[in-house]
Amino acid sequence: MDSTLRNVIKFVLAGTIVLMLSMAAFFAGFGSAYLLTGHGVLPTRSAVAPTATPSSLQPGETETAEKVTPTFTPVPVTTPEIEDEDEEAFQVFWEVWDLVQRNFYGELPNMKEVTYAAIQGMLGTLEDEHTIFFEPQVAAILAEDATGEFEGIGAWVSMDEEGKLEIVEPFEGGAAERAGLRAGDRVLEVDGVSIVGSTTYEAIHLIRGPAGTDITLLIEREGTSELFEVTITRARFEIPLIEVEMRDDGVGYVKLYEFSATASERLEEGLEELLAQEPQGIVFDLRGNPGGFLEQAVQIADLFLDDGLILTERWSDGSERKFEARPGDLGEDVPLVVLVNRGSASAAEIVAGALRDRERSILVGETTFGKGSVQYSFTLSDDSELRVTVARWYTPDDRAIHGQGLAPDIEVPWPEEGVEEDKDPQLERAIEYLLTGE
């Protein structure tokens, strides 16, 4: 055979072999990359795949079931695990959000806002008005309020229909009052920043600040055509918590506004002051008291009870917890009447229910609100707060008050047409009972 031809064949053969070996190597490379990636040896992009496994949830740093709150002491929380079933169901959320990010015509909210909105939406499906989420800013204000003190200008405020912050009432002798603010004034700007249309909590957040610092408010006042500025030096305030009065008729009067962190301590002081004057009896006013911490409610009920059951808490898993009174408190012997109305809720109902069921006191006034559930408060990793309804509570006689409230022993409705100033028919009836025994 011609040697050139043979050389050509040899060259072609060798070329083919090299080509095949190269292809094999290529696929080997491709395959090994596939395997390594698949087994997580190589870093992959899958960490961002829409699988809803939040990388931030590391054991131990997830959440602190923390401190305080309306109705309770925290339980230790086990590290949450996201179950496969949940993750699978949640997949749809990521599909939706991915599509929105790719396609939406308009401005996209940031992921933090989306997270909060998703939480609100998720909680909405529980259909329980007491399971609530508070964003960090709001949670901080609530936590400060719960201590019973805050640093600001000292006024009750609320948002009016036009989205303007209204001074409902300045605290007596507080910084706001001394600076000349009156009930009905509207705050339009805080240090030059408009707060019209913001939420109450956003406005409060701006107004509060360290004691001793100055703040300038732009005020709108009815009857004054020009807006004007007021500069106020912030101070530390106690949120009005208790009112104590020894009456001329020999009856002691004590009103508790809410069950905040220092409630039982302050009530004990007030009680001591009254008992030193040897009253014929005490009217304990819980009207309009929206509740607060459970432990405070238990301690306050205990102040008036020597021993025995205060309440039973029942959980969804069927377990229960009982809270009992201990002997040796100030108010165990003095004759007592508790005033309640529609605004008496939660912790206030616990106290009223316990004192009544244990025959320590009668209830005078109107049927109470009927909030018989207990919330745990969880501070989440970004300092937002989640309150979850975890249990129902029952009075010592095992009555559920949820949705029904406590009916008073002596019903005294608040007159619809209103009453003269300084008149209080419910209080008068309570005093009559203490003085006459009926």
Next chain:
Amino acid sequence: MLIGSLLVCLCLAYTAGFGCFRLLWAELADNTLALEQGDYQSLGVFWEAWNQVEQHFYGELPSPRERTYGAIYGALALLGDPHTRFVEPQPRELEQDRMRGAFGGIGVTLWRDAESRMVLSPYPDSPAEQAGVREGDILLAVDAEEITDETTIDDVRARLHGEVSTPVTLTISRPGPKGYTPTPPFDLTITRDEIQVPSVTWRVLDQAPEIGYVCIESFTERTDDELLTALQELREAKTVSLVLDLRDNAGGLIEPAVAVASQFLRDGVVLHELNHDDQEQTIRAQSGGVATDVPLVVLVNGGTASAAEIVAAALQDHDRALLIGETTHGKGSVQLIYELSDGSSLHVTSAIWLTPSRHRIEGQGLTPDVYVPRSEGPQDVQLDRAAAYLQP
């Protein structure tokens, strides 16, 4: 030397293969999501809340799917756009039927009467009528599943719809004449058939036999074909001008709307679409329109929305037709509809429409050339005005 270069060659090939896969992987990952790492981290708080609720909540906990839907509704509400919305699986099936213009069913309309009973009214010649359903029959159950006060009309519709030639059993009570008691409940088993929902109706106007009248109720996949039939029949009926009624047409699919506009336009722009990247797409009339010369009036009102506004605007901007009636709804945004893995779907506003003369429809609507408000009585004054305009 030879072996050395061979080895180098092999190494290169191996690396190339390795690299290729990694590139491809990255590409795939890129394509499947626009989400970033940070998104997951901030959503971490969501999972904290989810878990606390799951562990502690007192009361009946909705299923993970319901809670997920709640989260989706919450997140979408944040966008402040009523047209970007999430549709849960069951209503979604009905919606697909509507878009297709036909479905497997028995051919009845449903409503609740004053006593909140579910009343049936069969279409003429429908499977329901052939099986013996009569106007005014009360529906008590579908396939033995009882109708309660909570049952919605959509729920019942979803149960009645199904694959063609499958059976469905209705439990019915027939009210007797006034004063007589209704019949005891009885069952009727009906075989589902293809039910067509016409989107176009037409007729020759009684008051002016030279004018054809075409009403498009919505834009479905079949609208263009139906319109062609209508135009052909009206031509055969020797009509010389046309009223196109788009009142209370809430829109529908955009392709049929462009096709409809194209039947009346020789050429030119039908609409501009401006998407979220500020990219613009211009959609022009398709050639071959069959009614490009017929004198034309379009009727519109506050219920004329979306795709119907596109058609009206295109005809108005090209001076092809006069708009008579009231200002239109003003919904000029485009929704992409995505089917999701669990059968639900997402409508997401992805673009807005501009008319050929770059008028923005969204939030503004179209102003009619001749304003004629709707009249109270049975007389259709808007149609009368259109006919008067077209008459020589």
